[in-house]
Amino acid sequence: MMKNVGAKKTELTELPRIGDRISFLYFEHARINRQDSAITFADKKGTIKVPAAMISVLMLGPGTEITHRAMELIGDTGTSIIWVGERGVRQYANGRALSHSSRLLEKQAKLVSNTRTRLQVARKMYQMRFDEDVSGLTMQQLRGREGSRVRGIYRNLSHDFGVPWHGRTYDHENFENGNTINKALSAAHTALYGLVYSIIAGLGLSPGLGFVHTGHDLSLIYDIADLYKAEVTIPISFEIASNASASDDIGRITRLKVRDAFVDGKIIKQIVKDIQYLLDVKENEMLNSEIISLWDDKEQLVKHGVSYHEYN
Structure with missing residues (x-):
């Protein structure tokens, strides 16, 4: 043998x-x-x-x-x-998801496929960032409030760190064309996207089924990452830009600084907890054993690995 x-x-x-x-x-x-x-x-x-x-x-x-x-x-x-x-x-x-069950993916697909439940999840996402009740706001109103909030964050950090801010401008194809603060923001956000991607993939969710973002294979990544930019990556970027010199490798410095912010694992646990809250997932649904079932139009799910004889 x-x-x-x-x-x-x-x-x-x-x-x-x-x-x-x-x-x-x-x-x-x-x-x-x-x-x-x-x-x-x-x-x-x-x-x-x-x-x-x-x-x-x-x-x-x-x-x-x-x-x-x-x-x-x-x-x-x-x-x-x-x-x-x-x-x-x-x-x-x-790689393959840590959870081999499709239960979370099915719940995500169900929530995102219904206009009412999708709006509920989107409102939850905005509520996590706002200090006001958003339960009665439309998506257009929510986007407007979020735009004002983010502009205020950039303006305040620009003042606090003494870094000139003229808006978010960058070229996906040429990182070096950006100014210092925009290069730092791009590097910091990319690191955050990678971390969020790994968690979403690990939970068995679809990165393409977003609630606020749509039409992109990373829509859910952008949804979840946006919850943490104001507290994590944006302040780090302004801090780096305030101390940077012309010869600095902004991408590397930013990546290391973001790594230091992630290294204790607290943000990973928070992201998992927040996804659980957004999708209304119970703790015992997060990671479970591999269960394979067969779909049935009457009984919904039947056991896999059983020899079923034809019924007349």
Whole structure:
């Protein structure tokens, strides 16, 4: 009999809770491989090994190579990967969800497919940012209030940090064309998107089914990330811009600063908690065992793996 080579696939019950994971790791000019249940990162300084199930999201910079075996393990553990290119160009990918149940995805699809429930969730999102009751406001009114709030945040931080602010302008194709504050904002928001993406993928939700944003494969990512920009990434960006010199690598400095803000895991736990609140999800629905059922037009769900004979 042929002997199995390598570590066995990680079981769902062995995977750490999302809130217990390392927020994200960044590597460039390195070769990424697999050793048993760990991911190895080798560069000219040496090799380090990190348990794959402890990584929430990997940020891979220029000059990075990754093996098929490493990607296999990353897929099994639900880790997300962001390829971070020069000039700030990003491409997203993710592994299989930590939760193998489709229950949360079905609930998300049901909520977003009904105008009334979609509006309820959107109002919840805006309510988390406002200090006033928004239960009677339309989406147009909510967008207007949010626009005023964000402009006020930029204006106040510009004054507090002494950083000139002339609006959010940036080129997706050319990161270096932006001014210092806009480059810092782009780098900070991208790191936040990566973290949110890894959590949403880990929970088995669809990143494309947003409640406020729509028509983009990352709509839900933008919905959730917007809840934390005013408290996390925008202040960090203005702080960095206030101390920056012409020779500074703004992208790298910002990424490290955001990493430091994420490293204690508190924001990960908060994001999971907030998603649970927005979708009205009970605690025991967040991660559960793999259950496969067959849909039935009369009984809704029937057992999988049973030999069903034809009924007349």
